[in-house]
Amino acid sequence: MPAVGDLRNRLLALADRSSEGHPDMCRLAAYRFDHSGSPDQLRGFLEAMCLAQDARVSRLPTPQKTLACRNLRAFSDAMPDDFDLRGASIGNLIITGSWLRHGRQLDPALREFTRMINARGTVRPVVEGDFHLAAALEDGSIVRCQHRITGKEAGAIAAPIRTIWITDDRQGGSALRPTIDDATSELIAGADLICYPPGSFYTSVLVNLLPKGVSTAIARATCHKVYLPGLGHDSEALGLGVFDAATRLVQTLEDGLQTRVHPSRLLDRVMVDTTRGEYASPVHAEPFQRLGIGLIDISLLSDDSAPLIDERLAIDGLLSLI
Secondary structure, rough: OOOOOOHHHHHHHEOOOOOOOOHHHHHHOEEEEOOOOOHHHHHHEEEEEEEEHOHHHHHHHHHHHHHHHHHHHHHHHHHHOOOOOOOOOOHHHHHHHHHHHHOOOHHHHHHHHHHHEEEOOOOOOOOOOOOOEEEEEEEOOOEEHHHHHHOOOOOOOOEEEEEEEEOOOOOOOOOOOOOHHHHHHHHHHHHOEEEEEEOOOOHHHHHHHHOEEHHHHHHHHOEEEEEEEOOOOOOOOOOOHHHHHHHHHHHHHHHHHOOOOOHHHHHOOEOOOOOOOOOOOOOHHHHHHHHOOOEEEEEOOOOOOOOOOHHHHHHHHHOOOO
């Protein structure tokens, strides 16, 4: 099934926690079982939640409580006997149960979860399907599957990434370009602002630009398209400075177009903080200007957030472009 953790996180970030009942639902969705719990103990906790006998569930208003119990029951009934519940996110279990109840369709499950937490926005997967990632490194080697590319679970990659592709073969076979649906295309093309965000550069950012139709929809959009590079070490981005990453981003989008467009139709702003931010290499405006891309150098770090980006400063900077 599709991994739902990132989707849950995005929806919870958009949740309206001020309305009655929704803060409790958000707390339940963000709760994780204890990593040290025994299998029998954790199954007992899950069963109590299914029956609304756990305080986290019983305090919910009736509509959310009914749906939470129904979805947790659907998950519990389908759960393999050897399923490891240690550290399991209750929000993930609720979405998975909804996915099972809706005939293994993700869109209705996400819509239902959106209503349960009163999320103020739309969160969609770029494509829905059973795919894998593969990457070719500069040393000629091939790395298969996302968890081996990110360097978070299987150790850092040994050389810079030359290219990355989507495949339906776990062995890293031929590249596929699954096609986005019309609704996703229209959401992108009608955006008020497009932000290429911080995150693992290849597996969290570029991979979302690979499906067929993404580049075309971005080129159609009349809004600003902004790259907000992350700070700190990204094991996927060996040898990539901010300009190199921006160039790689534009090249990835150009590869998905049938008709060439000016680079600024795909990326027209890069937002950095050269005063306090620590980037892989010095950031200068001139190389960006030659591509028609503006460099926005503003305060993105606060005393509380350093050495990471302050989300409020970043949001203020992005919203100033709308």
